Amino acid sequence: MSHEPEDRRMSVRIDETDRKILSELQRDASRSLDEIAKAVGSSKTPVWNRIRKLREAGVIGQQTVVLDAEKLGFDACFFVLVRTSEHEADWQRRFLEALRARPEVQEAHRLAGDIDYILKVRVPNARAYDAFYQALIGEVKIHNVTALLSMEELKSTTMLPL
Known part of the structure; x- marks a missing residue:
């Protein structure tokens, strides 16, 4: 963005x-x-x-490399659905700071609809996810969190259909 x-x-x-x-x-x-x-x-x-x-012109941004998460021990990918009753600017600022401070969060999106945010979180295992979750809810008040474990990545790309 x-x-x-x-x-x-x-x-x-x-x-x-x-x-x-x-x-x-x-x-x-x-x-x-x-x-x-x-x-x-x-x-x-x-x-x-x-x-x-x-x-x-900003069309080409940061250049990086794509690493194989599983070969590096990050075997678990969770999609985390976040609902909150907090919508004021201070809460949003603290939530954004918490996300940016956590390298486990690969993506974070604010959504329209029933779910407020979705996060893509890459960790070694379920225990590491729980540590991430506990730390996150310790920093910001969240109404409801649902974690979905990806069983298999079927497609992943950063390429745009030019």
Whole structure:
């Protein structure tokens, strides 16, 4: 989620070549500029200039690597549904601070509907989830929490359908 002003986020025009570059970067951003340029049918300098402009416009954000959670011992993925009766700014600020301070929380979304928030929490096991849960409810008042254990990840991607 971008916190940039609306005009800055929308100020860049994305053409078909940009879409090809972005698709290649989404597929594997660790490839060389030469490989990306070849894949999109261009040369290195124009591709580099386009990437630079896309970064400056905020279209391309932080670049990172995708780690295998299970190979690193994070075998349990919980989706945590949060309902709260607290909606004032101070509670929301404390809740957001608590989430940001917890590396177990991979994603957090505020929702429309009966559930106020959904969290994606990655931990080694159920005991680690319980420690996370106890710490969270110790920091902020939450009306109701439902934890759903993912039995199998069927699809996970950060790629947008360009």
